[in-house]
Amino acid sequence: MGLGSAPARVTRNLPDSVQKRVDTVSEYQSLNRSRLIALKPKTKGKDMHRAARLIATLGIVAISLTACGEGQSAAGADAPHQMTQVEPDGGDTQADQIQELETVVSTLREHFGEEVITSDNGEDFNIDRFEQEVRPRECGPANHYNYEIRFEIPDHDEDSLEQYYAQAEAAAADLGLSENQNNSSGINDRGTIYFGAGSAEDRIFLVRSGVGAENVTIVYQTKCSNDSSIQEVREEFSERWREERRSEEPPTVEDIEQEHGEGSAG
Structure with missing residues (x-):
C-alpha cells in the first residue's frame, strides 16, 4: 500500500468500542502519511522524523487495543459456567x-x-x-x-x-x-x-x-x-x-496360621 493510500479497515471481530478506536488510529496514520508527501524540502528531515515517531506510537496503540479486545473475548469464552438456577434438562452426572x-x-x-x-x-x-x-x-x-x-x-x-x-x-x-x-x-x-x-x-x-x-x-x-x-x-x-x-473384623484361625507359616502338611 502506498503512503497516500486509504488505510485498510481492521476486520477482526472486535467489540464496537475497540473497533472505533482502531479506525481512529488508522485515520491518523493516513493523515500523517499524506503530510510526509507535502513536506517542504528545508524542513523535511525533522518533520519526517517527528511524523515517523507519531505513526509508530499510534501503531503500537492500535496493536494494544486489538490485543485487549481479543483478550477480553477469550476471557469471556473461557469463564466457567456459573449456575444460578436448576437446569431441568441437566443434572444427570x-x-x-x-x-x-x-x-x-x-x-x-x-x-x-x-x-x-x-x-x-x-x-x-x-x-x-x-x-x-x-x-x-x-x-x-x-x-x-x-x-x-x-x-x-x-x-x-x-x-x-x-x-x-x-x-x-x-x-x-x-x-x-x-x-x-x-x-x-x-x-x-x-x-x-x-x-x-x-x-x-x-x-x-x-x-x-x-x-x-x-x-x-x-x-x-x-x-x-x-x-x-x-x-x-x-x-x-x-x-x-x-x-x-474387612479391616475391623478379627482374623480367623486360618488367617493366623497362614501368617505364621503354619498349616497342614500335604
Missing part, C-alpha cells in the same frame, strides 16, 4: 449434581439464613466435604441414584410458619422450580407446614413439619439418575465401606 447442590445451598442461605443451612455438627455446610463423605442414595429403579440434603429450623412457633412458607416460595422461584400441585394443605390449624416444589423438574424441594414436631425440615433431592459417573461414585463408596469392614 455426578459433577452436575454436586454443582446443583452448591447452587441450592447458596439460595437457601440467602432466604433462610446461614444459621439454618449448616452441617449436622453445626458448622457451615461445605460442599467439598459433603462430596467426600456422603455417598449417592438409592432412588427409583435399580442402579438409579441421587443426593439429598436436609436442614432443620429449630424452635419454630405457629406465628413463624407464614414466614417460612414465604421463604420457601421465594427460594423455589429463584431456583426455577415449579410449585407442586398438592400444596393445598400449606399451613393448617394443627400448626404444621407443607410446601413442595420441583416435581415438574424431576427434583424434590420440601419445607415441612409434622404435628407436634419441634423443627421445620428443609429437604432437597437432586434428579434420580443412572448416569455411569454417579454409579461409579456409589461403587467407590461401597468398596471403601467393604474395606473398612
